[in-house]
Each structure stands twice: as C-alpha cells, then as structure tokens.
Amino acid sequence: MKFIVNNMEPRNQTSVSEFLLLGFSQDSEHQPILFGLFLSMYLVTVLGNLLIILAVSSDSYLHTPMYFFLSNLSFADICFTSTTVPKMLVNIQTQSKSITYAGCIAQMYFFMVFGGMDTFLLTVMAYDRFVAICHPLHYTVIMNLWLCGLLVLVSWFISLSYSLIQSLLMLRLSFCTNWVIPHFYCELAQALMLACSDTLVNHILQYMVTGLLGIVPFSGILFSYSRIASSILRIPSANGKYKTFSTCASHLSVVSLFYGTGLGVYLSSDASSWRGMIASLMYTVVTPMLNPFIYSLRNRDIKRALQKVLRITLCVQ
Numbered sequence: 388m389k390f391i392v393n394n395m396e397p398r399n400q401t402s403v404s405e406f407l408l409l410g411f412s413q414d415s416e417h418q419p420i421l422f423g424l425f426l427s428m429y430l431v432t433v434l435g436n437l438l439i440i441l442a443v444s445s446d447s448y449l450h451t452p453m454y455f456f457l458s459n460l461s462f463a464d465i466c467f468t469s470t471t472v473p474k475m476l477v478n479i480q481t482q483s484k485s486i487t488y489a490g491c492i493a494q495m496y497f498f499m500v501f502g503g504m505d506t507f508l509l510t511v512m513a514y515d516r517f518v519a520i521c522h523p524l525h526y527t528v529i530m531n532l533w534l535c536g537l538l539v540l541v542s543w544f545i546s547l548s549y550s551l552i553q554s555l556l557m558l559r560l561s562f563c564t565n566w567v568i569p570h571f572y573c574e575l576a577q578a579l580m581l582a583c584s585d586t587l588v589n590h591i592l593q594y595m596v597t598g599l600l601g602i603v604p605f606s607g608i609l610f611s612y613s614r615i616a617s618s619i620l621r622i623p624s625a626n627g628k629y630k631t632f633s634t635c636a637s638h639l640s641v642v643s644l645f646y647g648t649g650l651g652v653y654l655s656s657d658a659s660s661w662r663g664m665i666a667s668l669m670y671t672v673v674t675p676m677l678n679p680f681i682y683s684l685r686n687r688d689i690k691r692a693l694q695k696v697l698r699i700t701l702c703v704q
Contacts, residue, residue, distance in 0.1 A: 406491050406578075407484045410475065410571045411664060422479045428676050429472045435679030436461035442692035445699075449692055452515050452530040457682060459539055460508045464675035467501035470494055471572040471671055491573040496554040498572065498671075503546030503600050509642050510604035511538045516635040517611035521618045549596050556592065560584050571664060572671075601649075608642055637682045644674050644681075 411421060443449045443458040474494065478484055486494070518529050553575070560582040568577045575593065579586045615635060622628045648670035683689045 404488050405485045405566065406488065406573065406581075407567045408475075408478065408486055408571060408573070409484060409567060409569045410478065418479050418482070422476060425472055425479070425672070426476055428672055429468060429476070432468050432672070432676040433465055435676065436465045438693055438696060439679050439682065439689070441696050442689060445696055446688075446692040449688060452535045453512070453519070454688075455535055456508055456512045456515060456539070460505065460512070461679065463501050463504040463508060464678055466497065467505060468672055468675045470497040470501060475571050486573065491568075491578065492554055492557055494573045495557065495575055495578065496550050499550040499553060499575070500546045502671075503549065504542055505645065506600050506604050507542035507546065508539075509638070509645060510607045511542065512638050513608040513611040513642070514538075516638060517614055519634065520615050520631055545599070549592075549599070553589070553592060553596070556589050560586065560589070570667070572667075574667070605646060612639065637686060640681050641674070641678055644677065645670055648674060 411417075439461040440458045443454045471494065474486060474490070478486075515530060519526050522529065557575075557578065560579075561584045562581050563583040566581065568574065568581070570577050579589055579593075612635075619628050619631050622631060648666055683693060
C-alpha cells in the first residue's frame with residue numbers, strides 16, 4: 388500500500404493513495420454468489436430504465452411533463468447505480484478491496500450528484516401530480532415546456548454545486564494510517580471518520596445539505612400529497628376516486644421505497660453495520676431496479692410504448 392508522507396503535517400497524518408472497501412463478505416466462498424447477484428441486479432436496473440427512456444422518447448403520446456420527468460429519473464437511476472455497483476463487481480471478481488484516492492473522491496461526487504437528482508426529481512414529479520389533480524384546467528398552462536426544463540436544470544445545478552463543494556472540501560483533508568472504509572462504496576460519513584484533520588466545515592455542510600436534499604424536498608412531497616388527498620376525498624364517486632388516485636399511485640410507491648430505505652440508512656446507529664449496508668443497498672441498487680417495474684406494471688401507456696419498442700427491436704433483429 389502506497390503512502391506519500393507530508394512533512395508539513397503532524398507525524399500521524401499522511402496523504403493516502405488508496406482506501407480499502409470491506410464490502411459485504413470477507414469469505415471467498417461467498418464471492419461468486421455476491422458477484423452473480425449484484426451483476427444480475429445491475430443488468431436488470433440498466434435494461435429496465437433504458438427501456439423506459441426508449442419508450443418515452445419513441446412514443447409522441449408520452450411527450451408530457453410526467454413522462455419527461457420519468458425519463459430523467461430513469462437516467463439518474465442508471466447513473467446512480469453505476470457509481471457503486473461496477474466497482475464493487477470488479478473488486479469481487481479480482482479479489483481486491485482497494486479503490487484509489489481519486490476514485491474514492493470521484494465516487495463520492497457522482498453518488499451525491501445522482502442521489503440528489505433522484506430526490507429533486509421525485510419532488511418535481513409530486514408537484515406535477517399536484518397540478519394535474521388539483522388544477523386540471525390549468526395543467527397545460529402551468530406545466531409548460533419552459534417550466535419543466537427549468538425545474539430539471541435547477542435540480543442539476545443544485546446537485547452538481549453541492550457535490551462539487553463537498554468534494555473540494557474532502558480534498559483538503561489529511562488521513563491517518565487507518566484507510567479502511569467498512570462499506571461497499573466510498574460513503575461520505577465513513578470517509579470523514581478516517582480524517583485526521585479538522586472536519587467541522589465538512590460536517591456543517593453535510594448537515595445543511597441534509598436539510599436541503601432531505602427535509603425540504605420531502606416536505607414538498609408531503610404538502611403535494613396532502614392537497615392531492617384532499618382533492619380526491621371531495622370526488623363523490625368511488626370509481627372517480629380510484630381513477631384519480633391511480634394516476635399517482637406509482638409515484639407514491641417509488642417515493643415510499645426511496646425515502647423509507649434512505650431514512651433507514653441515516654437513522655441507523657451504525658451505517659457500517661450489516662443492517663446499515665443492507666439499507667444502503669436497498670436505496671442505491673434495489674430501488675432503481677424496481678422503479679421501471681413499478682411505473683410500467685400499472686401504466687397502460689408505458690406498457691403499450693414498451694411493446695412497441697420490443698416489436699421494433701425484434702423486427703430489426
């Protein structure tokens with residue numbers, strides 16, 4: 388293991404060139420099973436979300452704000468999963484647990500970018516459903532092309548800005564000789580625990596952004612669905628209530644899955660424990676894998692578009 392000693396720092400501080408990711412199991416007998424499991428989940432995630440993007444882009448009937456946001460969510464999910472799973476698969480296959488310092492910082496950066504995008508896009512989609520159900524006559528005026536593009540661009544800007552600032556703050560830290568991260572990816576909180584230098588600014592920024600990326604969007608989602616629930620209750624017929632609720636049932640399921648598993652990570656007493664890593668796996672891998680199924684199984688428009696894409700694919704072959 389290589390270390391570059393910085394003589395300007397105290398003796399117990401070094402500039403580390405690699406970290407070790409312990410992952411889920413140290414037993415070599417379990418590695419082929421883990422490799423097959425995670426590879427299958429990754430391929431299903433990429434294929435499922437790519438099909439959603441292709442279905443939305445190829446069918447003019449789906450060129451609406453709701454499906455525009457859904458295709459952006461699918462893209463973010465592919466990238467979100469790709470920040471952690473491929474490196475984990477390589478480490479399992481090569482029987483190596485190392486990740487370079489630059490690779491660790493890059494993984495943190497992109498993890499925060501696409502994790503933030505997931506959070507904002509789910510919030511924007513909740514607002515879209517709120518306008519569609521509570522203000523149906525003004526929906527096309529409010530959710531115009533300009534506003535939809537602006538909401539996505541603002542989401543990208545905030546996610547990229549925060550991730551860049553947090554990554555730059557990580558670069559100024561010095562690390563002790565303990566370079567072991569007890570996780571399957573370079574998790575920010577775990578990496579900060581290894582630093583020998585002062586991490587106060589990093590923690591302050593982390594807590595501030597937890598409110599920005601967690602509490603504020605989640606409050607927006609709760610507000611939107613409280614208004615949606617109020618509007619649904621005012622519908623006189625049971626059939627009308629069911630039809631209206633079905634338009635947002637898929638999104639509500641994804642929100643519950645994403646925030647439920649995400650809160651499980653941050654409320655866990657020890658994120659590096661087996662329970663904490665399982666919760667992390669749920670919202671970084673399992674949730675992006677299930678999203679295409681949730682949105683397609685109960686959505687006739689998506690199923691029709693997917694059938695069209697598959698027919699075209701089979702004809703080309």
